[in-house]
Amino acid sequence: MPEPPSKSKRTRLLVCSRDTVFYKTAHHLTRTLAPLRKTADSFISDSTDFYSKLKNITDPDQIISYDVVDLFTNVPIDDTLQILRHRMTETPLETSLSTESNIALTLPPVSLLPTPPGATSTINRYTAYPWDPHSLTEIYMTHFEQQAFTTSPFQPICWYRKVDDTFVILKQDQDPTLLLQHLNQQHPRVQFTIEIEKDNQLPVLDVLVCRNSANRIQTSVYRKPTHTDQYIHFNPTHLLRTKTGIMSTLTKRAINFSSANLKPEIEHLRQIFTHLNNYPPNLVDKVITSHANIDTHFTSSNSLKILLRANGRNTTKPQEPKGVVYKIDCNCGQSYTGKTSRPINTRMKEHKTSTIKSDSKSAIPHHISKCPNHNINFDDVKILSNNLHDFTKRKLTEAVHIRLHKPSINRDQGYFIPFAYYELIKQ
Structure with missing residues (x-):
């Protein structure tokens, strides 16, 4: 048994009692x-x-x-x-x-x-x-x-x-x-x-x-002067709902406790999540705005009356794949690999629109601008993985497929994967 600390040193022994005989x-x-x-x-x-x-x-x-x-x-x-x-x-x-x-x-x-x-x-x-x-x-x-x-x-x-x-x-x-x-x-x-x-x-x-x-x-x-504003960094593979939950909690706290001017606290949250914790700005704005604007709406699921008509048949349309990693081919033999959380047809429409508008921010229009005689086959999109509703898992899966298929239209390698995993991905 160690000697107790001297009176000049103020200490406290903290012991977790979970699963002990006292629990x-x-x-x-x-x-x-x-x-x-x-x-x-x-x-x-x-x-x-x-x-x-x-x-x-x-x-x-x-x-x-x-x-x-x-x-x-x-x-x-x-x-x-x-x-x-x-x-x-x-x-x-x-x-x-x-x-x-x-x-x-x-x-x-x-x-x-x-x-x-x-x-x-x-x-x-x-x-x-x-x-x-x-x-x-x-x-x-x-x-x-x-x-x-x-x-x-x-x-x-x-x-x-x-x-x-x-x-x-x-x-x-x-x-x-x-x-x-x-x-x-x-x-x-x-x-x-x-x-x-x-x-x-x-x-x-x-x-x-x-x-x-x-x-x-x-x-x-109120934050103590020693507060660091460091939360779960966005890069570690924690669940996305955990990260958005932190932002939601802090935003709700700001709304609840800011009786005079909410704007400085909301701007502070945007700064610490985007610059200090590396969260995507669009994700931060989406989560914060959804709470700060208090724009709430309710929807109901399909009722039996909607699902069934007089003939008794189920009339619901088959759902389009969501949360997918996909591959689009060009007639030149090159390809593009991407991801989306929305229905795949919605994402294809966005690709078509950006190609028509020659949006240089997107990789596919950038490829077409360099090779105007090439044609992208948007109607024959290949689903590489689906049901990836978790944001981080979807990003990782996209990065794995990029390293497997090496799509030359892509302008980056996606989510960072350590080099040590490359041999495992090839297998």
Whole structure:
């Protein structure tokens, strides 16, 4: 067993308990204790919940944040278990176990180091517990707040808390440091720090709370100064829906949290995805625009009435292949290999149109412009692979066929494939 770190070094041992002997016990306790976690008026489930509460605040006075120092490692276990026992007696839970049995499950089955003599038992870095620390921490902090505000020198206008972060509004004549001293006198291990708004701004969670000239609260997305804006790079072979999901989530967050001007945040997302994470600009614009414009429509699938006519026959047309890699031949013997997510006939029409218009951005019109007597056989397109609905898989398959067939009309090799795979592709 390694020696514990010295007091001068603040460390915390994080251990994943998935599939351990405690895992199912943790699930049981988390579900059982869930009703006791969300009873406080100050409870905030997430940033969206926090933003919805801010809408009800008008003419704020002092905006302050009190944060608990190292909350998880300083919650007093003995006090918390006593509070839990009392709460479980007051509020019946959906469990067949008795109160004492549930209490027993919360006790640490393994103590990696003994608690020093005379020290108070806490959720510390040397003890293994079979439950998510949020459960008992939330229960303790709910009790802590009730006791603290009972004897507080004054009552805040509002007090919202997400685990160890709080958002507080005080009247102009209320001293925030006086409330800080009062909070820090409640328990020697639970100590708060204070952050006061600066330049009419205060970050809380990932929301930047601002006070405008009319003394109204406005919000925007907040990123810490150390945030790198690096997400999943587009080149690695993650699923396309994972990459678009990241963009969708961040766009929705921008829409939800930007109460004043959404445009700067949307432009920031475009920049970081296209320039920093190498996402195709057209894909970024498509995903962001689909959310930012809130242009939603609904379609229904074919009903039985549409599918069947009076003669009882199914009249639906056979679907054209989608998500394909295809090959088009020229009468000169050269060929072009491409890909599309849409019906193949739609893509062929686009090729024909670009050829007629002599669009130099496309490889086929470029070939015809150099050889005007050549004819492209658009009506005899060959499907090399189909049902490739995943964007990355479709790009990889196209790149493989380009290396196999070596189509001379293509102007690039498509998706990058390491040279080491060439021999495997030939086989």
